[in-house]
Amino acid sequence: MAVTQLQILALTTFPLVEPGADLAQLIVAGLADQRLELRDDDVVVVAQKVVSKAENRYVDLRNIEPSARAVELAEKVGKDPRHVELILRESNAVVRHCPGVLIVEHRLGFVMANAGIDASNLPRGADDQSEKMLLLPESPDGFAEQLRNRLVTQSGARVAVIVNDSVGRAWRNGTVGLALGVAGLPALLDRRGERDLFGRTLEATE
Numbered sequence: 001m002a003v004t005q006l007q008i009l010a011l012t013t014f015p016l017v018e019p020g021a022d023l024a025q026l027i028v029a030g031l032a033d034q035r036l037e038l039r040d041d042d043v044v045v046v047a048q049k050v051v052s053k054a055e056n057r058y059v060d061l062r063n064i065e066p067s068a069r070a071v072e073l074a075e076k077v078g079k080d081p082r083h084v085e086l087i088l089r090e091s092n093a094v095v096r097h098c099p100g101v102l103i104v105e106h107r108l109g110f111v112m113a114n115a116g117i118d119a120s121n122l123p124r125g126a127d128d129q130s131e132k133m134l135l136l137p138e139s140p141d142g143f144a145e146q147l148r149n150r151l152v153t154q155s156g157a158r159v160a161v162i163v164n165d166s167v168g169r170a171w172r173n174g175t176v177g178l179a180l181g182v183a184g185l186p187a188l189l190d191r192r193g194e195r196d197l198f199g200r201t202l203e204a205t206e
Helices: 023-033 048-054 068-077 081-089 140-155
Strands: 043-047 058-060 091-098 101-106 111-113 132-134 160-168 175-183
Touching: 023 043, 023 048, 023 140, 043 048, 043 140, 048 132, 048 140, 048 160, 068 081, 068 091, 068 101, 081 091, 081 101, 111 160, 140 160, 140 175
Parallel strands: 043 160
Antiparallel strands: 058 132, 091 101, 101 111, 160 175
16 A cells, blocks of 8 residues: 555654664654654654664764774864774775865765764863763664564564664765664665656666
């Protein structure tokens, strides 16, 4: 049966997440606060930053010693050499660079700016002298599967989970949502071999 409607609901009482937080419990509590409940075929979308915070994927730049390569590349792109070193450690390869832009292939296979590492929306106390950055989750698919199992157990509903990251597109304005991790639904639908509206065979559509 074709899907004819999409409804998106936000958990408005979801708290700031600390390392070690039980995201399944926080989600269930947030649903209860809004008198909502999970149903079969619901998809729970969790922001990457929430997952990374729960996994304590923080790194303090004060503890990073940049390599010679990082120093050289930092000068070309205009970034902190310690930040560049962290990006290199999380990456398989540098895809492209120019002033202000460092595009890499992350060790998880994603091609993205700065290996997804940034400091936005990170807590900082008045006397906090740290220079914290946040890495992507260790295993987004694995986390999505664990979270899904917890939610299915607690709710009884057959739900799916997506770990979503908002990422920029190189040399384009704006951001798009990227599913870093998926559990309970197919990440790709292979339409090759099917027919379009006018009978043409789809050759590359996935």
